Amino acid sequence: MLLHKWLTTFGQYLMLMGRVFSRPERMRMFFKQYITEMTQLGINSIGIVLIISFFIGAVICIQMKLNIQSPWMPRWVAGYTTREILLLEFSSSIMCLILAGKVGSNIASELGTMRVTQQIDALEIMGINSACYLILPKIIGMLTIMPFLVIFSSATGIIGAYGTAYLGHIITPDDLTQGLQHAFIPWFVWMSIIKSQFFAFIISSVPAFCGYTVEGGSVNVGKASTDAVVTSSVLILFSDVFLTQLLS
Amino acid sequence: MIEVKHLYKSFEDREVLKDINTVFEDGKTNLIIGQSGSGKTVLMKNLVGLFEPTQGEILYDGRNFVSMSKHEKVMMRREMGMIFQSAALFDSMTVLENVMFPLDMFSSMTLRERIRRAQDCLDRVNLTGADEKFPGEISGGMQKRVAIARAIALNPKYLFCDEPNSGLDPKTSLVIDDLLHSITQEYNMTTIINTHDMNSVMGIGENIIFIYEGQKEWQGVSSQVMGTKNSRLTDFIFASDLLKNMRRIVIDNGLSL
Numbered sequence: 124m125l126l127h128k129w130l131t132t133f134g135q136y137l138m139l140m141g142r143v144f145s146r147p148e149r150m151r152m153f154f155k156q157y158i159t160e161m162t163q164l165g166i167n168s169i170g171i172v173l174i175i176s177f178f179i180g181a182v183i184c185i186q187m188k189l190n191i192q193s194p195w196m197p198r199w200v201a202g203y204t205t206r207e208i209l210l211l212e213f214s215s216s217i218m219c220l221i222l223a224g225k226v227g228s229n230i231a232s233e234l235g236t237m238r239v240t241q242q243i244d245a246l247e248i249m250g251i252n253s254a255c256y257l258i259l260p261k262i263i264g265m266l267t268i269m270p271f272l273v274i275f276s277s278a279t280g281i282i283g284a285y286g287t288a289y290l291g292h293i294i295t296p297d298d299l300t301q302g303l304q305h306a307f308i309p310w311f312v313w314m315s316i317i318k319s320q321f322f323a324f325i326i327s328s329v330p331a332f333c334g335y336t337v338e339g340g341s342v343n344v345g346k347a348s349t350d351a352v353v354t355s356s357v358l359i360l361f362s363d364v365f366l367t368q369l370l371s
Numbered sequence: 372m373i374e375v376k377h378l379y380k381s382f383e384d385r386e387v388l389k390d391i392n393t394v395f396e397d398g399k400t401n402l403i404i405g406q407s408g409s410g411k412t413v414l415m416k417n418l419v420g421l422f423e424p425t426q427g428e429i430l431y432d433g434r435n436f437v438s439m440s441k442h443e444k445v446m447m448r449r450e451m452g453m454i455f456q457s458a459a460l461f462d463s464m465t466v467l468e469n470v471m472f473p474l475d476m477f478s479s480m481t482l483r484e485r486i487r488r489a490q491d492c493l494d495r496v497n498l499t500g501a502d503e504k505f506p507g508e509i510s511g512g513m514q515k516r517v518a519i520a521r522a523i524a525l526n527p528k529y530l531f532c533d534e535p536n537s538g539l540d541p542k543t544s545l546v547i548d549d550l551l552h553s554i555t556q557e558y559n560m561t562t563i564i565n566t567h568d569m570n571s572v573m574g575i576g577e578n579i580i581f582i583y584e585g586q587k588e589w590q591g592v593s594s595q596v597m598g599t600k601n602s603r604l605t606d607f608i609f610a611s612d613l614l615k616n617m618r619r620i621v622i623d624n625g626l627s628l
Contacts, residue, residue, distance in 0.1 A: 148476055148477075149475065149477075151475075152475055152476060240457050240459060240462075241457055241459040242461055242462070244455065244459065245453065245455060245461075247420075247448070248421070248453040248531075249448065249472075249473055249476065249477075250445045250446065250447075250448035250451075
């Protein structure tokens with residue numbers, strides 16, 4: 124029974140994506156929406172990404188220095204592990220988990236409210252493919268802005284680590300710099316960006332599905348918003364396992 | 372003209388519409404009335420294609436909407452305008468942007484022409500000075516007028532209104548009724564209004580269809596309502612003692628409304 128329900132929902136999701144990925148009625152309107160969504164979902168998230176990344180970068184550096192560093196290990200190890208954690212997992216996966224909360228609930232509640240207040244019906248009556256008009260700009264907008272968020276997150280995390288060096292004197296800046304530069308593999312940056320693209324698709328499409336298919340009233344909009352965050356978070360973690368295995 | 376022939380609609384094993392046959396005429400305000408749960412909204416949603424009929428035909432000037440392809444239905448919908456019970460304005464857009472929206476999507480007008488057309492539509496519904504306001508900043512009656520302006524922006528041939536007076540005071544309801552009636556005649560549209568409002572029935576009902584438990588129970592014009600012998604219709608329209616007494620006085624004294 125549960126499997127049947129899950130398969131039905133997945134089928135509905137695929138059908139919705141089929142409607143989403145069709146040619147927009149008016150490209151001018153699509154670009155207008157695309158810019159709006161990129162601003163609302165992506166650019167408005169830069170603040171939270173920078174704040175969290177700065178402090179997590181600092182905390183990782185402190186933890187590595189205090190708990191891993193020993194006389195038997197090179198002094199650059201704290202900087203090296205901080206960079207690897209930021210680049211491989213934090214700036215892509217964990218940052219996307221945070222965004223799943225912010226962006227996911229925003230998308231689900233916006234579309235859910237539009238559904239229950241008949242705004243989506245109004246679009247359909249006008250002969251507009253409402254799924255394409257409302258959801259496609261969100262997905263493309265998130266896919267566009269996500270690499271920048273990943274790069275900003277990594278860079279700010281490293282600035283946070285330097286903050287512990289210069290302000291907290293936990294580690295010397297030279298040791299940190301040496302660790303950050305040690306055995307750097309450029310592919311890891313690409314890996315982080317590739318992973319984030321998959322997560323961006325999940326963050327935008329799954330909450331869009333939850334919101335678009337709401338039936339009922341405000342209680343159901345709230346439920347859809349919660350479902351959107353939970354489902355996209357689980358899917359991010361689940362796909363992270365496969366993507367890490369595949370790309371490493 | 373919209374013709375409905377042998378229309379049935381079921382949800383799983385529950386039959387909501389049963390053998391509906393009727394004609395909605397051009398240039399007239401056609402009213403669908405009935406109790407809550409009688410199937411009025413389901414009928415309207417079938418007419419505009421939000422629901423697929425289980426059986427039957429819906430002919431828009433001879434074109435069968437039910438058998439049309441998805442693309443043909445989309446094209447057909449561009450000839451329709453709809454006013455929802457909740458007005459369904461896009462709350463992220465200003466009043467002017469809401470009215471301009473169908474023009475932005477489907478017209479080849481320049482920006483200046485689109486703005487002028489939208490302002491003409493707002494003038495037509497007697498709404499001025501609210502262009503830059505958002506739907507949340509205007510009253511329910513004003514929202515309905517914006518919805519009417521948006522619905523007529525592309526000069527539709529068919530106008531559908533789902534309980535346009537819902538949530539409005541009697542005076543504002545009359546304004547909306549008059550507006551819908553005059554716009555219908557001006558644009559020679561086929562207007563279908565789903566309503567509970569008895570003022571609308573008596574005031575602008577040029578063709579009234581009474582739905583009872585999913586079936587067409589009665590059809591006529593507002594002047595025939597007062598003298599009807601259909602007990603289900605009279606029970607519905609003259610539900611209160613006050614209206615029953617008024618009807619008796621009118622009939623007993625040979626008066627007319």
